[in-house]
Amino acid sequence: MSFIVIINNLLFLSLSVGAVCVLYTQGVGNREWREYGRTEVIDNTLNPDFVTKFILDYFFEERQNLRFDLRLERPLTGIPGKNCGTIIIKAEELGNCRESVLMQFCGNKLDKKDFFGKSDPFLVFYRSNEDGTFTICHKTEVVKNTLDPVWQAFKIPVRALCNGDYDREIKIEVYDWDRDGGHDYIGEFSTSYRELSKGQSQFSVYEVRLSFSPCTVTLLSCLVDTEVSFLDYIKGGTQINFTVAIDFTASNGNPSQPTSLHYLSPYQQNAYSMALRAVGEIIQDYDSDKMFPALGFGAKLPPDGRVSHEFALNGNPDNPYCSGIEGVMEAYYQSLKSVRLYGPTYFSPVINHVARYASLVKDGSEYFILLIISDGVISDMAQTKESIVNASALPMSIIIVGVGPAEFDEMIELDGDEIRISSRGRFAERDIVQFVPFRDYIDRRGNHILSMARLAKDVLAEIPDQFLQYMRTRGIKPQCPPQSYSKRTSAVKPPLMCALP
Numbered sequence: 001m002s003f004i005v006i007i008n009n010l011l012f013l014s015l016s017v018g019a020v021c022v023l024y025t026q027g028v029g030n031r032e033w034r035e036y037g038r039t040e041v042i043d044n045t046l047n048p049d050f051v052t053k054f055i056l057d058y059f060f061e062e063r064q065n066l067r068f069d070l071r072l073e074r075p076l077t078g079i080p081g082k083n084c085g086t087i088i089i090k091a092e093e094l095g096n097c098r099e100s101v102l103m104q105f106c107g108n109k110l111d112k113k114d115f116f117g118k119s120d121p122f123l124v125f126y127r128s129n130e131d132g133t134f135t136i137c138h139k140t141e142v143v144k145n146t147l148d149p150v151w152q153a154f155k156i157p158v159r160a161l162c163n164g165d166y167d168r169e170i171k172i173e174v175y176d177w178d179r180d181g182g183h184d185y186i187g188e189f190s191t192s193y194r195e196l197s198k199g200q201s202q203f204s205v206y207e208v209r210l211s212f213s214p215c216t217v218t219l220l221s222c223l224v225d226t227e228v229s230f231l232d233y234i235k236g237g238t239q240i241n242f243t244v245a246i247d248f249t250a251s252n253g254n255p256s257q258p259t260s261l262h263y264l265s266p267y268q269q270n271a272y273s274m275a276l277r278a279v280g281e282i283i284q285d286y287d288s289d290k291m292f293p294a295l296g297f298g299a300k301l302p303p304d305g306r307v308s309h310e311f312a313l314n315g316n317p318d319n320p321y322c323s324g325i326e327g328v329m330e331a332y333y334q335s336l337k338s339v340r341l342y343g344p345t346y347f348s349p350v351i352n353h354v355a356r357y358a359s360l361v362k363d364g365s366e367y368f369i370l371l372i373i374s375d376g377v378i379s380d381m382a383q384t385k386e387s388i389v390n391a392s393a394l395p396m397s398i399i400i401v402g403v404g405p406a407e408f409d410e411m412i413e414l415d416g417d418e419i420r421i422s423s424r425g426r427f428a429e430r431d432i433v434q435f436v437p438f439r440d441y442i443d444r445r446g447n448h449i450l451s452m453a454r455l456a457k458d459v460l461a462e463i464p465d466q467f468l469q470y471m472r473t474r475g476i477k478p479q480c481p482p483q484s485y486s487k488r489t490s491a492v493k494p495p496l497m498c499a500l501p
Contacts, residue, residue, distance in 0.1 A: 018041045018042065018043040018044075018072065019041065019042055019048050019070060019071070019072055020038055020039055020040070020041045020042075020070075020071050021038065021039045021050060021068055021069070021070055021071075021087070022035060022037075022038040022039075022068070022069045022070075022071060023035070023036045023037050023038070023054050023066060023067070023068055024036060024066070024067040024068075024069065025056070025064065025065070025066060025067075026064075026065045033067055036054065036056070037052070037054050038052070039051075039052040040052050043181055044180055044181025044182075045181045049136050050136070051136055051137065051138065051139055053137075053160070068087055068089065070085070070087065090129065090135065097157075097158050097159045097163070097164030098157075098159075098226060098227045098228070098229065099157070099158040099224055099225065099226050099227070100155055100156065100157050100158060100224075100225050100226075100227055101155070101156060101158055101161070101193075101196070101197070101222060101223065101224050101225070102153055102154070102155045102221070102222070102223040102224075102225070103153065103154065103156075103196065103199070103219060103221065103222050103223075104150075104151065104152070104153035104154075104219075104220045104221045105123060105140070105151050105217055105218065105219055105220065106148070106149060106150040106151065106217070106218050106220055107121055107147070107148060107149045107150075107151075107174070107208075107215065107216070107217050107218075108148055108215060108216045108217075108218065109147055109148065109213070109214065109215045109216070110147045110148070110149070110174065110186055110208070110211070110215045111147075111176075111186045111187070111211050111212050111213055111215060112147060113176035113184040113186065114145075114176065117145045118145050118146055118147050119145075119146070119147055119176040119184075119186070120142050120143065120144045120145060120176055120177040120178075121142070121143055121146070121147075121149045121174060121175065121176055121177070121186065122139060122140050122141065122142045122143070122151075122174075122175055122177055123139070123140040123151065123172055123173070123174060123175075123217070124136060124138075124139050124140075124172070124173045124175060125137050125138040125139070125156075125161070125170060125171075125172050126170065126171040126172070126173070127160065127161055127162060127163065127168070127170060128168050128169040128170070128171065134171055137156070137160045137161060138154065138156050138160070138161075140152070140154065142177040147215075150220075153221065157227075158193060158224075161193050161196075162192070162193045165193075166192065166193045166194040166197075167192050167193075167194055168192060168193070169190055169191075169192060170190065170191050170192055170193065170196070171188060171189075171190050172188060172189055172190070172191065172206075172217070173185070173187075173188040174186040174187050174188065174208055174211075174217065185210075186208065186211055186215075187208035187209055187210045187211035187215070188208065188209055188210060189206040189207060189208055189209055189217065191204075191206065196219060196222055197222060197224060198222075199219040199220075199221065199222030200222050200223065200224065203218055203219065203220065204218065204219040204222075205217075205218045205219075206218070206219070228468075228471075228477065228478050229464075229468075230464035230467055230468060232478040233364065233467070233471065233478040233479075234286060235478070235481045236478040236479035236480060236481055237365065237479050237481075238364060238365060238366065238367060238478070238479075239286070239287060239288060239365065239366045239367070240283060240286035240287050240366075240367055240368075240369060241287060241357070241366055241367070241368045241369070242280065242283045242284065242287055242292050242369050242371070243292065243293045243294075243295065243350075243353075243354050243368065243369070243370050243371070244276060244280065244292065244293075244294050244295065244328055244370075244371045244373070245295040245296070245297060245350035245370060245371070245372045245373070246272060246276070246294075246295070246296050246297075246313070246332060246335075246373050247296075247297065247298055247345060247372075247373060247374035247375055247376070248262075248296045248297065248298045248299035248335070248339055248341050248342070249297075249298035249299075249341060249342065249343040249344065249345050249374075249375070249376065250298075250341045250342055250343050251343065251345075251375055251376045251406075252341060252375050252404070254341075255336045255341070261375055261403055261404050262336055262341070264333065264336065268448065269448065271403035271404070271438050272332070272373050272403060273329065273332070274438075274448060274451065274452050274455070275371075275373050275401040275403065275438055275455060276325070276328065276329065276332065276371070276373060277325060277329065277452065278451075278452035278453070278455045278456040278459075279371050279399060279401075279455070279456055279459055279460065280292070280325040280328060280371070281325055281456075282456050282460060283369060283460070284324060284325055290323065290324045291321040291322070291323060292321060292322050292324070292325070292327070292328055293312075293320045293321055293322075293353075294312070294313040294314065294320060294321075294322045294327075294328045294331050294332065295310055295311065295312065295313065295320060295350050295353065296308075296311050296312075296313050296335055296339065297309040297310060297311070297345075297346060297347075297349060297350055298341070298342060298343050298344065298345055298346065299311065299335075299339040299340060299341055299342055300339060300340040300341075300342045301339055302338055302339070305340070307342055307343075309346040309349040309350070310349040310350055310353055311339075312331075313328070313331035313332055313334070313335045314327075314331040314334070315331075315334070315335075315338065343379070344379035344380075345374060345376055345377060345378055345379045345380075346378075346379055346380045346383075346384075347372060347374075347378055347380065347384040347387070348380050348383040348384045348386070348387040350370065350372065351370065351372075351384065351387040351388065351391060351398065352387050354368050354370045354391075354396060355387065355390060355391045355394055355396060358391070358394040358395050358396040359394055361395065362394070362395065362474070363476065364395070364471055364474070364476035364477075364478075364479075366395065367395045367396070367397075367467055367470070368394075368395060368396040368397070369396070369397050369398075369399065369463065370396070370397070370398045370399070371399045371401070372398065372399070372400045372401070373400075373401045373403060374400065374401075374402060374403070374411075375402070375403050375404040375406060376404070376406045377406070377410060378410045378411070378414075381410055382423070384414065385414070385421050385422070385423040386423035386424065388414060388421060388423075388428060388432065388433060389421065389422065389423045389426050389427070389428045389429075391432060392428035392429040392430050392431075392432050393429045395467075395470050396432060397432045397433075397434070397462075397463055397466045397467070398432055398433045398434070399433075399434050399435075399459045399460075399463075400414065400415075400433060400434070400435040400436075401435075401436055401437075401438050401455070401459065402435065402436070402437045402438060403437075403438045403439075404438075404439075405439070408435070408437055411435045412435060414433045414435060415431075415433050415434065415435040416428060416431045416433055417431065421433075429473075430466065430469050430470065430473070431462075431466065432466055434459055434461075434462045434463075436455065436458055436459050438455065441454045441455040441458070
């Protein structure tokens with residue numbers, strides 16, 4: 001269930017300056033306030049009516065504390081003991097409407113409001129509320145010095161216009177822009193989304209009421225598009241294939257010693273176990289057969305002690321799949337007893353391993369997620385960047401969790417949030433890497449469940465958008481949900497892998 005939080009009619013009894021409203025939420029399990037979003041800045045008015053809306057998910061099982069802060073462009077001195085204004089917040093449950101509409105309007109013979117010149121017209125759209133009031137939902141740009149403006153086309157979610165109620169009234173006001181914020185009212189007209197949607201096949205002309213002279217606003221075009229979600233693809237049968245790759249290099253420390261990152265304490269999980277379980281237990285619900293390849297890298301393997309950067313944790317190179325996350329955990333524990341930690345730290349072999357399978361399925365039926373858990377400096381940075389650039393064109397995402405106290409500058413670079421990574425002059429087609437340092441999620445009170453929940457929330461946050469970006473750029477639409485759903489085995493899960501020396 002979702003709710004929309006609307007802010008309008010903000011009053012502050014002081015000198016008029018630019019104002020912005022900032023929404024804060026509290027994190028899970030602590031009292032820390034985190035910024036969730038902010039409105040646009042509105043200048044020169046004592047009654048700013050913000051267009052920006054905050055959309056939050058509602059969780060029955062959580063207490064969701066919200067804080068709204070008003071910030072001014074320059075500090076003002078209030079009067080002690082006096083109320084400096086009021087914030088009015090309106091909440092309304094969102095309808096299950098995922099349509100968006102692209103519209104373009106023009107005006108004809110609008111009133112002349114400026115003494116010098118003509119008018120600088122713009123439109124303001126209002127959605128009617130259940131209590132009969134109106135809430136602003138969109139403003140067009142200002143078109144300067146004309147009585148016959150043509151505004152730029154704009155796209156808006158249908159739920160913002162009418163909350164999914166096609167017959168709900170939509171009020172549109174026409175104004176002449178003034179620099180001092182005291183915009184001159186020209187007139188208004190009303191319509192509904194059902195009426196607007198008729199503009200897909202014909203021009204719709206609206207007479208502007210309350211204007212001094214006859215004038216009109218015309219809907220030039222109206223294009224309706226249905227936005228698909230991550231869950232639409234999952235319901236249509238898209239499988240999420242999860243692979244884990246664990247760092248077995250010597251920099252982790254001797255697994256038999258408590259100082260090792262791989263130490264198996266009888267009292268608590270190590271960082272590798274917690275990261276693997278936190279992410280895997282969520283992703284496994286999107287994979288129908290729950291058979292996961294589990295790989296290791298950077299160890300010497302028995303019986304000959306050769307170094308491998310892509311080996312099966314279960315010891316079976318012909319079938320590296322483990323049953324569920326519990327099977328992956330067991331294979332990890334057994335590997336610690338049989339392999340010798342060595343090095344160096346190579347990421348590219350395990351990335352290429354998953355990319356080979358992802359390259360075989362480009363019809364949207366499957367998507368691949370690789371979780372790499374590592375403690376240190378990447379030794380094959382150039383090859384890793386090239387592998388990621390190549391993988392960015394495939395149905396694939398990569399999650400990197402850094403464990404231990406090391407600096408993770410190279411992993412941060414791979415994340416690509418600030419600068420899109422490149423290799424040999426080629427840039428990644430899209431951002432497919434999400435990196436987080438595990439130490440940032442350790443609960444100071446020793447609450448490992450909370451630590452894992454925080455980690456999973458952040459590392460998985462970008463996956464749906466990365467998934468949708470791939471599908472949209474390839475023009476892949478979700479399939480219709482099957483009438484009856486039965487588990488199936490992936491067509492690209494052959495019992496074969498290549499162990500690289």
